[in-house]
Amino acid sequence: MTPAPTSLPQRFTAIAAATEQRLVDALADTALAGERRRPDRLMAAMRHGALDGGKRLRPLLVAETAALFDVPLEGAITTAAAIECVHCYSLIHDDLPAMDNDLLRRGRPTVHVAYGEATAILAGDALLTLAFDLLTGEDAHKSPAVRIALVRLLARASGLGGMVGGQMLDLAAEGRFADGVPLDLDIPEIRDLQAMKTGALLAASVEAGAIIGGAGPEACAALAAYGTALGAAFQIADDLLDVEGTSEAMGKQVGKDSEAGKATLVSALGVPAAREVLASLVTEATHALTPFGAKGETLAAAARFVAERQN
Template structure:
């Protein structure tokens, strides 16, 4: 089985479970027919697209400790709800002001701005419904730790702070170090949660958990750097979103600061760093190593 076949297979599992979870939450809207557009916007934002890379990492990290896919699927779906919420809000006119996401109109274009804000809010909160529910894990202590880690990853000391710094970088020049720190929050926080949550679900020891965090840190930086390279040289049709917007808005990127040649060399170093972090897991981590190469080499 190839890596692309495997990531597609896991994406299908996540899609099916997400659809069921969001159907469950939309089945009896308290507002009756008036509440239906909100549920529709949530489903529009969360279903029907994306590689589901963050859930993939969580499921595969948990698999290192013998956790069956079915037992990590709800935590993976909670993570994807947070990711999808962040995309809805990032696309808003007050943020990145994007009209296209995954090859189709963004939520505030397909619905309206207020509905998009509420859909993002609701996806964020439903993530915590999912991760704190008994079906996610039978041990309340595991659910509590997952909930705590997800809150830290998505909030004011994690992804949301990263977005605030990203916006601030449009108003003043960031150094390479500041840019890397910003990206570790905005992009890296959810990747870090994915890998650490896999260790929590598998009750991994401290050393294993630390190794997965090191992998996730390098992986997240590699993902963002590859994304910035694609924004510079990528094809909008293949990517399903506008390109060259970061440069136009004066956003801080390592590609802009280092230049393409140095950025590509740094990307190769990050992939090697991610691979080295997984040494303790031996051949069991082969799919996670492939994932690091995949994000660095992708074209969309």
Template sequence: MTRALDTLLPIDEGPEGRLMDAVRYAALSGGKRVRPYLTLHTAALFNVDAKCALRVAAAVEMVHCYSLVHDDLPAMDDDDLRRGLPTCHIQYDEATAILAGDALLTRAFEVLSEDGTHQDANVRIELVKELAKASGPLGMVGGQMLDLVAHHHNLDVNEIARLQRMKTGGLINFACVSGAILGKASESALHKLHSYAHDLGLAFQIVDDLLDATADASAVGKRTGKDEEQGKATFVSLMGIENAQAQAGLLRDQAIEQLDVFGEAADPLRDMAHFVVNRVS
């Protein structure tokens, strides 16, 4: 994955080189690569060419990294640590970080639209459309707006679940179904992957809330305790730690059940469900 991002986000020696330095810093500084993993392994279920799948996986990761750069800005979460390193606006400056996020987002759609992603233009259009939905006002960006609103309103569990389906789940859902789109999979296969992604995305966010409440910043590579500090409603604050842990486990099991139709070929996706719930960062 790192090699693909390195190739698709080349160094620029021109006057705008600082921008590409910031782009590469945001995209190549590590991370769990959960979303690319999901794209690559769902694509493998349908025997998609690995080079095509890798391009889509890289595009997903670009959008994810863009969202982190913008989330960390002073106007948003105002964080100065990400993946154990200074956040992009701290390492460079706020204006450069905004432009780096913009560059990552637009480059992702450029990659999806190129012939190398799939020989069928209709497949490329479908990928562009689904990523736009996942990352736009009805997906990740809309979820981020709800997250900002949550600082000033007492949301209930259902409202928080909706927020997280948009903010976190949208891109995870695209990562899962993009492989099926590449492979021109059946509607029934797409439905199973949608269901898997839905449960996996909620489990992922519950564990994020648990880590914020219980983990040490040095372990997760970013500031923790922010939710309680800001008085923000989360799965943990509303459900309690034990109930949140149990709910994450239930969602993991539900996600895994959706994969039965794919047999042993889906074992990497089952492994990811266990990783999401058991992770410590």
């Protein structure tokens, strides 16, 4: 038997390929039971937004956390794909003219540029609802109780008290409502905003793997600490890349956060201090994995990758 790949690049490659195939299957043209038909233009837009893109960090977190409890990749991949559907929907909607008005995503036209705003909105809506469809199937988990727990986890991480709520706070911090005066957020408020908008789905990816693996209370607490620190680190690294990165490397326009007056820890603290916070968060994340010994090394490497990535 060929041993499973263990290095982070190998795991990224294997999990991304499995996620891609699960998404290809989920986005097939054939209507499922309870569906009448799948409109061609809608399917093309959904594929444009969900396939052939990104590092698939969230699927990696799901699969590698589940692997701590000896769950094979095939036992975690449907949940991983469901969370990726939510992530991709959020990018489609974030790119819309009413939100960030981005023209490029992953080095190619955003969905609204390629298919129009109305189709992009519907493609995002459809990917969001597809995520919950995937989680209700037995291939997500044989236990109905586990599937219910996964549905609730994803709903709360992605909804009004999580990602969507965080996006609302982000828009308000830009002065997009009422009299156009931006919210004057202090550092704890910026942390809250970022924990909701970005961190919630990353932390949920870790928690989903723990749920699939049947983790006990102590393991869940350790993984929650890891996921929270990782999510915060990811956002700071992303904000640093917006300041220091290039459009070519990022595959999207950079420098837009400062132009829009977004509230970030980089803008509040400055680059050197933000880098110190980032390093501290990576240390916090890796330390949280101590109970798992060598089995947690891939997740520890993922935390370091988040801080060091160039795109």
